[in-house]
Amino acid sequence: DARVTQTPRDKVTEMGQEVTMRCQPILGHNTVFWYRQTMMQGLELLAYFRNRAPLDDSGMPKDRFSAEMPDATLATLKIQPSEPRDSAVYFCASGLGSTSASSYNEQFFGPGTRLTVL
Amino acid sequence: DAKTTQPPSMDCAEGRAANLPCNHSTISGNEYVYWYRQIHSQGPQYIIHGLKNNETNEMASLIITEDRKSSTLILPHATLRDTAVYYCLRIIPNAGGTSYGKLTFGQGTILTVHP
Numbered sequence: 001d002a003r004v005t006q007t008p009r010d011k012v013t014e015m016g017q018e019v020t021m022r023c024q025p026i027l028g029h030n031t032v033f034w035y036r037q038t039m040m041q042g043l044e045l046l047a048y049f050r051n052r053a054p055l056d057d058s059g060m061p062k063d064r065f066s067a068e069m070p071d072a073t074l075a076t077l078k079i080q081p082s083e084p085r086d087s088a089v090y091f092c093a094s095g096l097g098s099t100s101a102s103s104y105n106e107q108f109f110g111p112g113t114r115l116t117v118l
Numbered sequence: 119d120a121k122t123t124q125p126p127s128m129d130c131a132e133g134r135a136a137n138l139p140c141n142h143s144t145i146s147g148n149e150y151v152y153w154y155r156q157i158h159s160q161g162p163q164y165i166i167h168g169l170k171n172n173e174t175n176e177m178a179s180l181i182i183t184e185d186r187k188s189s190t191l192i193l194p195h196a197t198l199r200d201t202a203v204y205y206c207l208r209i210i211p212n213a214g215g216t217s218y219g220k221l222t223f224g225q226g227t228i229l230t231v232h233p
Contacts, residue, residue, distance in 0.1 A: 004161075033221075043162070043223035091161050105150075105209055107221060109161030 002026045004110035006092050012116045018080040021113045023092030024073055032075045033107060034060075034067055035091040043091070049075065082117045089114050121145075122206045127228040130200075136193040138227050140206030143187040150209060151182065152221070153191045155202040162205065162223075165191065196231045203228050 005024045013019055025032050033048040047057035052069040060067065064086075066078045079086055093107040123141040130136040142151060153165040166173055166180045168189070173180045179192040193200055205226040 035223075042225055043156075045222065093161070105152075106164045106167075107162075109163065112159075112161055 002108075004092055004094050004108050006090075006110040006113050008113060009111060010114045010116075012118065013082055014118050015083055016081040017117075018078065019082045019086075019115060019117075021077045021090050021092075021115070023075040023077070023094075023110060025075060025092070025094030026108055027073070029094035029096055029108070031095045032069060033093040033095075034075070034077050035093065035109075036088045037091060037112075038088045046077070046090075079115075082115075084117045087115055087117050121208055121222070122224055124204070124206050124224065124227045126225060127230070130193075130196045130229060130231050132198060132231055132233050133195055136191075136196040136200065136229055136231070138191040138193075138204050138206075138229060139188065140191070141188045142206065142208060145186055145208060147186075151180070151186075151189050152207040152209065153178070153180065154205045154207060154221075155200075156205070156226070157199075157202040165204075193229075196229075198231050198233065201229060201231045 004026055007022045011019060031050045034046040035043050036046055037043045044059055046060040047067040048055050049069050052072060057067060064079055069075045075092060077090060089112045091109050091112045093109045095105055095107040121144055150167045150169050152167040154162040155165055156162045166175055166178050168180045168182050180189060182189045203226040205223055207221050
């Protein structure tokens with residue numbers, strides 16, 4: 001049963017510390033998405049990759065957030081330095097990423113990383 | 119801007135059909151409508167999608183109006199486990215026409231199924 005995995009599932013850290021979240025997409029999927037969910041803002045798209053290349057990171061605060069795909073089996077989202085307002089659940093999703101909006105595109109979401117910055 | 123409109127909340131009795139409406143009046147002719155749901159503390163889960171014709175799978179049915187300006191997700195026999203936030207979504211192409219499946223989530227409809 002293929003699924004997206006994320007680590008850690010929970011992270012509590014202090015303001016100013018570096019946080020790294022990891023995601024293993026489903027094998028064969030070429031598109032990876034990072035979302036953030038808070039009560040106030042709901043689900044927001046932060047960035048996404050296709051074939052490991054960043055396509056759009058306009059939803060991400062550039063000064064402290066960075067997203068990378070070192071290889072096809074690993075995507076990382078890093079926050080440095082972290083701030084209390086970064087507290088949220090961060091979801092990774094993967095899919096086959098058809099190029100056309102008229103084609104079927106299902107995203108498979110991981111269980112999320114719950115981040116708390118004190 | 120999610121470009122879809124859904125009621126913020128709905129209730130349904132267990133065993134009854136849950137009908138969740140969605141307005142997508144600006145949808146273009148080649149855009150699919152997707153439905154996802156998010157059960158508390160879990161990642162969103164795909165339910166169904168459609169273009170013009172009505173669709174049915176093991177989870178739900180999707181009814182799309184002929185003008186494609188709105189759709190209804192139907193859970194034929196709702197159970198307590200169907201209590202979740204339901205999102206109606208479009209995949210909005212980028213300026214260049216590609217999309218790669220990028221989803222833009224709105225607030226969704228909180229469906230509460232009562233015993």
